[in-house]
Each structure stands twice: as structure tokens, then as C-alpha cells.
Amino acid sequence: MARGDWAANMAFWRFVNNPQVTIDKLIEGWSTQTRTAVSGRHVLAIQDTSEVKFQTQAGRRRGLGKVGKGNARGVLLHAMMAVDADSGVCLGLTGGNVWTRKGKVKIPHERRALADKESARWVTAAEQGRDVLADARMITVVNDREGDFFAHWALTPAENVHLLSRAMHDHALVDGDTLYQAVERSRFCDNAVIDLPQRMDRRGRQAHLSMRFGTVVLKRPQRPGVTDLAEGIKLSFVEVVELHPPRGAEPIRWLLLTTHPVATVKDAWQIVSWYRQRWIIEQLFRSLKSQGLRIEDSQIESAEGLIKLVAVATRAACIVIQLVQARNSGEELPAEFVFTAEEIETLRAINKTMKGRTELQKNHHRPNTLAWAAWIIAKLGGWTGYASHRPPGPITFHTGMARFQILANGPTNV
Template identity: 55%
Template sequence: MVVRQTTCVRRLAQGCRSTQMGFWRFLANKRVTLDRVIEDWSTPTQGACAGRHVLAIQDTSEIKFATTKENRRGLGKVKKGTGHGVLLHPMLAVDADSGIVLGLAGGRAWTRSGAVTTPHSARQLADKESVRWVQTAEQAKQTLANARLITVIDDREGDIYAHWALTPAPNVHLITRLMNDHAVLEGGTVRTALAHQPVRDTARIELRDRADRPARTAQLSLRFTTLSLKRPKNTPDKDLSDSVPVHVVEVVEPHPPAGAEPLHWILLTTHAVNSLADAWQIVQWYRRRWIIEQFFRTLKRQGLRIEDSELATAERLLKLVAIAAKAAVIVMQLVQARDGHDDQPASLVFSPHEIKVLDILNSRLQGKTPRQRNPHPHHTMAAAAWVIAKLGGWHVYETKPPGPITFFNGLTYFRALAQGYALNDL
């Protein structure tokens, strides 16, 4: 998938009928379970996170597949009931300082089986889809056990009281954007308590280009305070603590450009916020959440095009989505590695045989001048990315760094060379 930039089984097989049948048999094999594929996501991540402060960023994406009224392919409803497909909830492990993607730390994939008749407020947490926020955080505690510190980051959907009550631990913190205006022990709600706080600071930040918003510089005002969330009165989960202390950081754009929606984030966190530096650090860590949006784009239209798959059953589509999720992470790691900001080992992506081929190519692709030589440490992802970029047509004297297309082209060439080298050993 990484090399051929597709999840289409026919294109992956490149016209070879036996290879195509092998892929189909693998996806149909009852011993190849969705749980086992997802369990394998985190195998390389466990070593990569050692000693780091890791941002464990989670979110949900709806993956819509083409269906007809006569053939839903066993898929449940997504897109507010207007389509059918799979829900994917991954957690990315990201280095807090560099923003480097370390791998997947956990998650789940599922399709809805039908309408739920019991009201949401009457169901226990374990019977709600929202339990995924808590369960995935628990997976991360195991996967990232060797990390120095873990900060779980969610968008507004993850703002549920049970998450605040159950997830934090001595080395596990939480940052979530406010969705529910929680009642607080201090009286009133989070929003009313913030309204009484003075503006503490202002700063300009760069907002990235998005489908619904062009890039721009935003002038933000900042407030922060400390509050205690009260357990909701109507929750059926009575075993949760009566209250949870949190720190609250608000940034708002008071004067957005004409016609633009102002940026307004209210961030709740278990990290201590005792100074302006602490507050802006929370904002900076939350801004890393955009990396998981990049992941979804890599998985969908701007990369592997998972929604184009024509597999006939939900069971096989779920496995394919889980496999493609790991492939999307590898693509992101290779693109990030080009800058050499992190010394992750090449073994995160490449097999021992492929690393041997990379060594041979590395010695042959280097020139005589310092600029023409691979500047990165031996057997790192950055060194491998330099080789792959060279194979894809990138020249060291180009002012722009190699992009995803260059890497895809380089990987295609590299795969052919690695296969040829393997055949030479037969």
C-alpha cells in the first residue's frame, strides 16, 4: 500500500491473478482477525516512545464506501445516516517536542449494526460508542508504558466526564477541547467562570490552511483558571468520582478578518497551569492535533484512497481499513524523516533485508562533495528517506524538500530493486 499509493487489491497485485487471490484469501481468513491486526499497530511504537514525552492524539473518522439499496455490503450507517461505511478511531503517538509521528498507540474500527433504542442518558458508558475515548486511552497506557510522560489529546467529542474521571494517572495527562459546558464546584459552569477572568496575555499564531479556512495569522487573547468539574447528575455511571480538578485555558480571536469565523478554543487539562508559559504550552500541544487530520487525509483522498475499495463484505473492509491505517502512518513517517529532526531507526519501516539494500544504494548515490553526501546518522529513518528521495528524482541542490509524490516514486523504484536483490540470492 505504501509503495503503490493504493488500497485497491487489483492494483496492489499488479495484474498477477495468484497474488490477487492471495490478498483476498488473507482478508477472508477467519484466523486473521481485526483485533489482531489492530494489536499489531503498536508493535514498533513501543520502542520508539521510550523516554519521550508522547502526545497520544485520538479522533474518529467516518469512512464511506459505495453501496446500493439492494447491497449495503454489510455496512452500517455513517455520515449522519446518509451513507454506509466504517468508523475508524485511531490514536497517534507523536513526540511532544518535535511533532514526529512515532506510530499508532491503539484504537478500534467498527461498523454500526443498527439503531440503538435505549436513550443515550440511560446507557452505561460501556454501552456507548463514546467509550472508545476511554478504552483507547487505556490501550495507550500499555503501548506507551516506556514513555517519560503521556498527554492524551482529544477534540470536543472526547469531552466526557468519564474520560476526566478515569484516564488521568501520575504520568498520564489529558487535554481536551470543551464541548459540554460542565457545571463546576465553584458555582456556575466553565464558561461563566471564564467570563470573570481577565485577559492575561496576547500573541499572534499562524493558522494552517484547511478546507474550510485559508491560512492566516491570528491575534489571540488568553485567559486561564483552575476549576473542579462536577459529576453530571443524570449519569448512570455512579461509580465515578464526585468531582475532577482541571486547569482551563481559553484563547479567542477578538478581531477576525471580515467574513472569517473567529478562532475560539476552551481547553481543559490536567497539566498544571500556573503561568503564562504553562498556558501557551497547552495551546502549543493542542495545536499538534492537526497531525491526525493529516493522517486521515493520507488514508483517504489525498493518499491511499481507502474509500475506493470494492471489497464485498464489511468483515474484509474492516481488516483492509486497519491495514491501511498502518500504511498511512508509514507514509507520514517517511515524509517527516526528510528533515532529519529525529533519529528514529529505519527498522520502524524497513525489514533487515531492505536495510541491507538501502546500505548498498546509500554508498552508490552519494557524491564527492559534503553536500552530495547523506548527512543523516546510519540506519535512521532520515538516512533511509534521503536514499528514497534520491531514487524518486530529488536532487540535493533543489531548494524545496522532497514531497509525498517523490517518496512514492522512490519507494516504487526501491521495491523493484529490493525484489531484484532478493532474487539474486536465490
């Protein structure tokens, strides 16, 4: 990995080049602790796709296919994260996929079956999530705009599984209208001010939003591959619009669709609140790239090795998000939601060596909690522990985790 010490880098290099380490096993390992953490909760299963670009040259493509616009090469990462709907606490990963494109597909998109389209990832990740989250009280799968297509609405919802997505298409409705027409006929009925987190393309700010909501029934499209699905699907819509944005700011306009019933203004704002939790998966992708591991700087030569790198790094980035949240207090979670029993034993041993001379230099968190583990990992990452110093951030936790893995697993088995 790009961050961490030399021993951690060398151990990882050997790991990704081990033919016995497969991408399927790595992704299966993403959710080992998540299954336990979600029990009895309403879980937001948040999914999205990110392009991970690696430097290539005309004679050195590293086996990578095209991503994005132009001639960029890399891999695609699709991940789903479990987040507590009430507290916003990250409970871990539930599944996903990492792949590189093999070349152009000659059959037109509209003539292909769902299984032969990249968009199938939204449905298959939701199926993975449904299995991992079996003990959850309720599941709400949350997508951004790319996840808005009829087959997803038809196949994903179940008895305790709902779907929430930002609309991308002006769907035809069974009554002859379109989605946008139905929304435009609705009146704005409430207003609220929300905080928008900082993103790569926008500064953090407040937005004054107007809201309207209603119900529609999507009509099944007339194209191959969906003829065996339901003829119509009833959904609620909630639209929030920033009618008077600050000068120079792009106005917020979210049209949200969901299988959740929306009967009141309170219900509608709850849908908006759940959708806003999507920011956490954007944090995951930033942690992989510019604000943590910087995996796009990797010099691994093969596409297979780079795919494994992204899979391992995704799990590491998720753990770092959980450690940062634990550092910020909130809900007290057990360390076993992130670490194995053997790793917790290693944490106990390391903690004994870190007792400072003063009370301020001791780990005061309750033993075996995630906050207790975060304190230890932060110290391994170079944090001083003094309250007067800046609290540990993602880079400190990434460095600490790299060193912890060497201590927990040895330099040849990372």
C-alpha cells in the same frame, strides 16, 4: 489499495480476504515499534475519530452501517498517535479501533452504561495508550471536543498521565456555577500570534489570540452509569479567542480543559501549544483519503475486508507521516522505530542498487536512520533524488512503501 502498482494491489487483496488475518491482530501490530520509540519522553497521545465512506447502492450495501448524515455507509476509525511533546516528532500509533455500525441502538444514550456507548472509545484508546507508552516519562492524552465527558476525566488521568481536551459541554461546577460562567468572569491576560495550518475547510493563516486561564471543579452528572465516580474533578482551563479575525474568516475560539496545573501565562501558552499538535492526526486521516491512499475508492465487497483495509492503511499512513518528517530533517531517529530488523536488512540491500554515478545521486544520510530509510523509500516511489527537483511527498512515499512491501515480504504475504 488505491495507490501503488498492480502486484501490490493483488497481494493486498489476497491479504484482507485471508480469514487468519483478524482486525484485533492488525491493530495490535500498530504499536510494535512505538513502545521502543517513546522511552523517556513526554508523549502527546493524540486521538480522534474519522468516518471512512464507501460507495454503496440500495441492493449493494457491502455489509456497511450508516456513518455521518444522510444515507452514507462506511466504517469508523478511531486512532491514537504518539507525538513527542517537545519536538513534534511522530513516534507511531498506540492503538484504536475500526468498526461499522450494526443498526440503531434502541436504549437512549443517557441510560446506557459507558461500555455500551461509542464514546467509550476515548477511554479504551487511552487505556491502550497507557500500556504502550509505559516507558514514557509523561503522557498527555489529547482529544478534540467529542472526548470532553465526565467519565473520561474521571477514569483516564493517573500519576504520570494527564488529559487535555477542547471543551464541548457547559459542565456544572461544584460551586453552583457552570464552566462557561467561570470562564466569562476571568479576564484576558495576554496576547500572541500563532500560525494556523491549512485544513480542508480553511487556508493557512496567522491568528492574533487573546488568552485567559483559571481553575474549576467539575461536578459529577446526575445520571446512570457515573454514580461510582468521583463527585468532583479539579481542572485547569485555558481559553484563547481571536477577537478581531480577518474579514471572511471564522474566528478561533478554543476553550481547553486539562489536568495539568496552569499557574502562569507561560503554562497556559504551553497547553495551547500541545493542543495545536492535534493537526498531525488530521494529516493521518487526509493521508488515508484524499492525499494518499484514497481508500474510499476501494472496491472490496465485504465490510470485514474494508475494516481490515482501513486498519492496514492507517498503519501505512502513519509511516508515511514519519518518513515525510524524516525527509524534513529535525530529530534524527533510528530506522528501527518504524521498520523491523528484517525490513532494515532489505533496505540495506535495496540501497546498494541505488547508488548513482554522481555524489548527488547517493544516499548521504547516516545508515540505519529514518532519514536514510526515507531516501530509499522515496526512490522506490519514483523520486529522482536530484536536489533541484521537488522533494518527495506523501503520494511518492505511499507508492514507495507499496513496492517496498512486495520486495520485503513477497507478493503473497503483504
